[in-house]
Amino acid sequence: MNHIEPAAKTTERRENARRWRVLAICLVAGFMTLLDVSIVNVALPSIQQGLDAPAAALSWVVSGYALTFGLVLVPAGRLGDDRGRSRMFLVALGAFTVASALAGFAMTPLWLVIARLLQGVAGGLLNPQVLGLMQQLFHGRERGKAFGLFGAVVGISTAIGPLLGGLIIQLAGQEHGWRWVFFVNLPIGVAAVLYGLKVLPRDSVREQSRSLDLVGVLLLGGGLLCLLLPLVEQQGGGAPWILLIVAAVLLVLFVAWEHWYRVRGHSPLVNLRLLKIRSYSFGATLGLLYFAGFTSIFFVLAVYFQRGLGYSALQAGLALTPFAVGSAVASALGGRIVYRMGRRLVIIGLAAALLGLLATDLLLATHPGEVAGLVTALPLLVAGTGSGLVISPNQTVTLSEIDAAHGGTAAGVQQTGQRIGSAVGTAAASGLFFGTLMTSGFDAAISDGLIVSVGFVTAALVVALAEVFLARRPADPSAGG
Known part of the structure; x- marks a missing residue:
């Protein structure tokens, strides 16, 4: 017995270390796919110069990725649940790396657009596997820590994209700098695939394979x-x-x-009974609304800083960095304490994000001019800190009652809502921003654009408060999916 117990403890330690290595590769993969949502925005002038690309092609370089990314999330989650998350992870990560190479080597605008569509498909295939693996391997407080780190990745990748893009283009040159925005994925992707082959858990073999x-x-x-x-x-x-x-x-x-x-005994793409789980349905709705406000912030501020104030891509990225810093630190902290506070922590985060956005709007209304980046640093830091207390804690609470067998599908549905929210928020904010710009100038336009973000974050706060109020009632035990 004395010989068996140390061996068991050694095996447990190895498995525990392996789980955190799997988390590391998941975070790298998530960072790559989410970074490519925002980093390309500052590369558009370089793409236009390097490929002589028309405006329609530039629009599809950005929107095509978001479109195909959102389209495949739910089927990808189901495929991972049924066919094996590790297998789907490696296939999707390899495809994303290849698509990045195709984008970097593009010789025509059409070539680049097609590569971006393929990149979006691969990214959409990959992300539900990331969350599904985290749901499968981590439980209790450790799951909160894992989702906290993933939330930091979401915040950093979204906010720091313009900064990294601007830095890469400045170093590589305006004409061909955009290629290195894609090429930077290649060594990371290849290393991640090779490492994944070594550390990812073996997929369990199902007795029966379900139809799709x-x-x-x-x-x-x-x-x-x-x-x-x-x-x-x-x-x-x-x-x-x-x-x-x-x-x-x-x-x-x-x-x-x-x-x-x-009801006819088949296995549907989405088990709608998941929506009967209050923490999941409210959390998914909250995520949709918050991402509508969260994503649109970066669009209107990036346009305002660059076109309105004449900032370079690098300067605009630096102006948004306080949000990224606050989000990263708060996400890691939020993952550690969400197990104790639950949705109340999300409410605190939403309130802080709302306060920071309102302060940003009020300070920009004073027409600070070229020092706007400095003037808004503190309120953006507050907003970013609040955001960090929203994204990862909400992810943890939303998936807390979901069976691990449905983790990929549930994460795919949730992320689809976030993509829809991002598209709705960006469309609303940019539409109002450019509409006001035509008649009243940049100062009025940025105020109207930020009001859209404020409105969506306020709506998310209302949903969170409603969920906490209803949580006082006992949950329906039959809603387990």
């Missing part, structure tokens, strides 16, 4: 396409807004089909 519910995939994919396309393309005015009506019809049909498919 292709009708559900088509209905959901068509609905999301019709919903997202007008939103991501509204800058170019390309997609007709009647597609939103088509989207509503397709999504209603999707819900009806999923119910019909399940």
